[in-house]
Amino acid sequence: MAQVTAPSPARPVEVELRPAPPVDLGRAARLGLIGGVAMVLVAATGIVGTFQTRLLIDPILPLGLLFLYLLAFAFGWMAGKPPAALEGFAPARANSRNLVAGALAGALGGLCVGVLAALMSTFDLRGVFVQLSPQLLEILTFGLPLGAAIIAIVAISAVAGAIGAGVHLLPIRLKRSLLPALVWVMMFALFTDLVGQLFAGLSAEFLTDFLFTGRGGALTIVGAITVFIVVFVAYWLLGGRETTLRGRIEAMPRGQRTRFSLIAAAVILIILWFVPKVMGPFVSQVLDTAGIYLLMALGLNIVVGYAGMLDLGYVAFFAVGAYTGAILTSPQSPAFTPQLLLIVAIPFVMIAAALAGLMVATPVIRMRGDYLAIVTLGFGEIARILFNSEWLAPIFGGAQGITNIPDLRIGPLQLSTPQDYFYPIFLVVLIAAYVTYALQNSRWGRAWMAMREDESVAEAMGVNVVTAKLSAFVVGAVLASFGGALFGAQIGSVFPHSFDIVVSVTVLVIIIVGGMGSVPGVALGALVLIVLPNLLREFSQYQFLFYGVLLIVMMLTKPEGFIPSKRRAQELHADELSQDAWLDIYGDKPTTDATTTEPPR
Amino acid sequence: MSEAISVPARPIRSASRVTPVTIFLWGLRIAALAVILYGSYQSISSGRLSGAQWRDLLIFGTSTGSVFALIALGYTMVYGVLRFINFAHGEVFMVGAMMAFYVANGLAATSLWIASPFVSLLIVFIAAMTTSASLAVLLERIAYRPLRNAPRLIPLITSIGASFTIQYLVSGLVGPSTKDFPRMEPLRGTINVAGSLIPTSRVVVIVVTVIVMIALYLFVERTRTGKSMRAVSEDQETAALMGIDVNRTIVTVFAVGGAMAGVAGALWGLVFPSLNYFSGFLPGIKAFTAAVLGGIGNILGAMLGGVSLGVVESIGPSLVLAGYDIPAFSQLKDVVAYAALVMVLIFRPTGILGERLSRDRT
Amino acid sequence: MSLLSIESISKAFGGLRAINSLNIEVDQGEIVSVIGPNGAGKTTFFNLVTGMETPDSGNIVFDGHNVVGLRPNQILELGLARTFQNVRLFPTMTVKENVMVGQHCRGKAGLIGAIFKTKSQRSEEARIEARAEEVLSFFGTRLAGYRHDQLAFVLSYANRRRLEIARAMATEPRLLLLDEPTAGMNPRETIELTELIGRLRDEKGYTIVIIEHDMQVVKNVSDRVIVLDHGEKLTEGTYDEVSTNEAVIEAYLGRPSERR
Ligand SMILES: Nc1ncnc2c1ncn2[C@@H]1O[C@H](COP(=O)(O)OP(=O)(O)O)[C@@H](O)[C@H]1O
Ligand SMILES: [Mg+2]
Secondary structure, eight states: OOOOOOOOOOOOSSOOOBOOOOOOHHHHHHHHHHHHHHHHHHHHTTHHHHHHTSEEEETTEEHHHHHHHHHHHHHHHHHTOOOOOOTTBOOOOOOHHHHHHHHHHHHHHHHHHHHHHHHHHHSOOTTTOTTOOHHHHHHHTTTOOHHHHHHHHHHHHHHHHHHHHHGGGSOHHHHHHHHHHHHHHHHHHHTHHHHHHHHHHTTOHHHHHHHBSSTTOOEEHHHHHHHHHHHHHHHHHHTTOOSOHHHHHHHSOHHHHHHHHHHHHHHHHHHHHHHHHHHHHHHHHHHHHHHHHHHHHHHHIIIIIITOOOOSOTHHHHHHHHHHHHHHHOTTOSSOOOOOOHHHHHHHHHHHHHHHHHHHHHHHTTSOHHHHHHHHHHHHHHHHHHHHOSTTHHHHOGGGOBOOOOOOEETTEEOOSHHHHHHHHHHHHHHHHHHHHHHHTSHHHHHHHHHHHOHHHHHHTTOOHHHHHHHHHHHHHHHHHHHHHHHHHHHSOBOGGGGOHHHHHHHHHHHHHHOTTOHHHHHHHHIIIIIHHHHOHHHHTTHHHHHHHHHHHHHHHOTTOSSOOHHHHHHHTHHHHHHHHHHHHHHHSOOSOOOOOOOOO | OOSOOOOOOOOOSSOOSSOHHHHHHHHHHHHHHHHHHHHHHHHHHHTOSOHHHHHHHHHHHHHHHHHHHHHHHHHHHHHHHHOSOOTTHHHHHHHHHHHHHHHHHHHHTSSHHHHOHHHHHHHHHHHHHHHHHHHHHHHIIIIIGGGTTSOTHHHHHHHHHHHHHHHHHHHHHHOSSOEEOOOOGGGSSEEEETTEEEEHHHHHHHHHHHHHHHHHHHHHHHSHHHHHHHHHHHOHHHHHHTTOOHHHHHHHHHHHHHHHHHHHHHHHHHHSOEEOTTTTHHHHHHHHHHHHHHOTTOHHHHHHHHHHHHHHHHHHHHHTGGGGTOTTGGGGHHHHHHHHHHHHHHHOTTOSSOOOOOOOOO | OOSEEEEEEEEEETTEEEEEEEEEEEOTTOEEEEEOOTTSSHHHHHHHHTTSSOOSEEEEEETTEEOTTOOHHHHHHHHEEEOOSSOOOOTTSBHHHHHHHHGGGGOOOOHHHHHHTOHHHHHHHHHHHHHHHHHHHTTGGGGOGGGTTSBGGGSOHHHHHHHHHHHHHHTOOSEEEEESTTTTOOHHHHHHHHHHHHHHHHHHOOEEEEEOOOHHHHHHHOSEEEEEETTEEEEEEOHHHHHTOHHHHHHHHSOGGGOO
């Protein structure tokens, strides 16, 4: 046992690299079939049919079929992806075989759709699958006879799949310019209303006329090409640089970085100031909703992201805020009508929410994490049913809710329109974001995170987990209650059906998509997940399906979210860091113990 | 520097053993007990319901509880092996019920439905079981297997996503409207059991459940596959070392749990003949409660927990809530179920019969 | 009066008696080693003392307080800190944050203070940070500067053990319980750690109880050795007394079939 092992000899510099394994066609076929199932489901749930009415580029590109073939593209992309670099192997290069893999995946996907079309033209399946109508068949087959249609479907899918796989063959700079250009064209086409509003607000209607076919229409072909070229050239010129914006900011010296963030903050504030003025009532309304969700997401982020407790009944605190605000301000409140100003009522709202937080948190303190999730869900549902009940209708108004909630007034300022509400909502959001940051780097913030990592060790290291859990719940509850109070004032009424479990899940999806523990991530999540379905009315019908799929896909592929917190971003680079640790040990003193780097937990 | 520095003694800030939390929890226990006792006393002494009505509620509760018990099996077996709540299991049940509905609907248009109800029901059951089992296995393969070693909340969140996905897929595919199960004449009558008339459908539910439960019990206790299931839930690594195919065993667990949910789905159609894409959510939650109530990981416990919960849920509102003259107290039926969930998890998280879980390796 | 006195505690897990009416005294300023075969109940003893498990019977008196039934964080606040046999850091927190968590119990700042950045909160935060850096500097170059912002899980095994000790030191303990601190270390690191344990007592004034398998370490650091077997105290005394004791030799070498 007592034997000093000499440091392992330096690795041979000349390593015989074996050629990378070629892309796996069997895997491509499997992916193609999975993609086919996804494509069939997209058609059969009516997504294709519903989106078909929406033209993206007039007259050639309707959204419905695009959606279908985007799936072929995506699965082709996956199938044609060169395998990850393995030690001892030369890095894999994409070649024509990757294209074949992509085409294969796409073709198989298309074949599934073809089979669906064949079934639809032979049987009437509408008795079970309500969306499989003759109109859908017409869309899927492009009005061609069945045989020709199937060939066309398979061919288009194969091409889409091959293009998807082809992305891996592009030189990096081209890829970095091409993809954003396509995405921007999509954005312009999807959000015609928004872009139109923006141009109108900037009194640049001529741009609208140039790019779009009439107001609220689709992009013209010329418009699409213009957008494409502008974005492509911009990215091409920028694309020469390797580092990302984030990397460059982090590389700045400290003073410069502070100055940069101050300027960035000022610019963002100025933009925020003009947003509602430019965007008009409809978009502002959507942004208000997104702001309220963002507020809740910041609160839930503390409970789930920092303290590690999965609260599935979070909507209850939102409801408590809304109802307390409504009761204290509305003249129509059934039991008790002090008719306070909302500003005056806010402290009471906070107290009510804090008490609710304590009520929910106290019983769950000693509970396993997954049981906690279900119990909080139970509390959330109990709250909704009670708000809805005849029994408590004398206080909460039952199913009729509480109406006539007066608008928010701050001193002489009387708010009324969605544009007006944008400011208080985003002020509160900014405050909440600040609070989140401040707490993260505080004594209790560290205690929360320690508890999230390992509760019993945290307790053994002096963290009072009772206080830690209660305080996380209370902070989360108070933030949600602000959202509720503002929501009530802005809508003018509260009804129990606004406080469904889907709200809790939506907020959860936001923080998971954005990145748990990351404020910019949460902001992006709210923007995409709330604004998107609200602006695309065709989309809202499939909102929750989309959320569900997103949750699964995120957990499987990117559990740290799209804009991970710095901490989680660091986890991604664990390899490099551990290498550094490894080098250091070997350079330092002899040791037998190589760095063990299992991922955390 | 080698001189020992004496560290001064520090006063304790909060070295008390009785914390506000314990007091609160005791208060909650006592309050809950008081509410239940007083309400029961009031409603029993008012004599609002006759003995026969109580008996009907009891039978109703037992048959609904049987369905919960069958669903609970899926939760309890999966939790026993993987230690995670398969939140989408309620949807596995709902899809089984949907399948049962469409098959029954198809059969109802044929002469078989009238001519031989038994064969028809058998077909319905088999269709529902295979559908649910396949869905459960598919879920395991796509969503849960890649996350086997992830932190515990990750698969739970995934299963919430799966639950939403399945719900809204079903809603998109077959439409969101509520479907009505076709009636089956022989099930509409009553059966005379020990002098009291009981609806046939409920008797069928209870009998089928008991048969299925016994079959499952024998399967788990007697067969090789059952043994490997128990071994895997005891200790996955050791089981693997003993030559048990852990992956296959886990797939079996999902398949069996799914099949049980399929049976439950078909039975659901007999008791509550209406169904939509959201019908799996509440029974799912209740079945999870039943699983915990019986002792999670414990198959007999699931039966006991399911029936107890069913009875509590059917008798509870009339017994407790009616005692307080609450208007439209049936609205609060689900509150009783959720309150039972919360109370069980708070005060008896190890269940009536005790948990059967592999040792927590922390 | 002794700093820690264990008065006939027992603990059973199901039918297994992990600790059986155990009596132990530890005096201020001592370094006591606890040795014994695997499964003897050494870690369970630590768990009982730190409140992570509750004894079935018996008393644990630390510095005049009976700590049985207190929560682990309350016991820690009294000045009783530990490390874990299977290192249990907060893996996705940085090295410095791990140590700062140790200072949690010595702080007072609340949420409001953190939000409004009050003066007292800022000075406390600065103090916590300074403390953490001071504690880390105790380990010389091993946990030096640039490591402070690394996440704990990227550290080498030996460094994780050091970080656990640092985290325990940050709680400003009077009694430090180290559970197999040299397990998995190479001989050189083991020697380094042995010296460190001596410094912990001499410079920091901690009383130390250490569970250790490496007899060289036991010999070098301990004032007194306690031998556990089957949850009972087999014997205690100086290293030389214990290492020649018949019963101890039998416990380690004899009848292996008896042990798992
Ligand atoms: N939480 C627990 N549950 C059941 N058995 C336990 C638990 N903790 C320890 N044991 C058992 O108690 C005995 C003593 O364990 P331990 O104190 O860890 O021994 P060691 O002396 O090796 O540190 C062992 O047989 C162990 O399996
Ligand atoms: Mg041990």
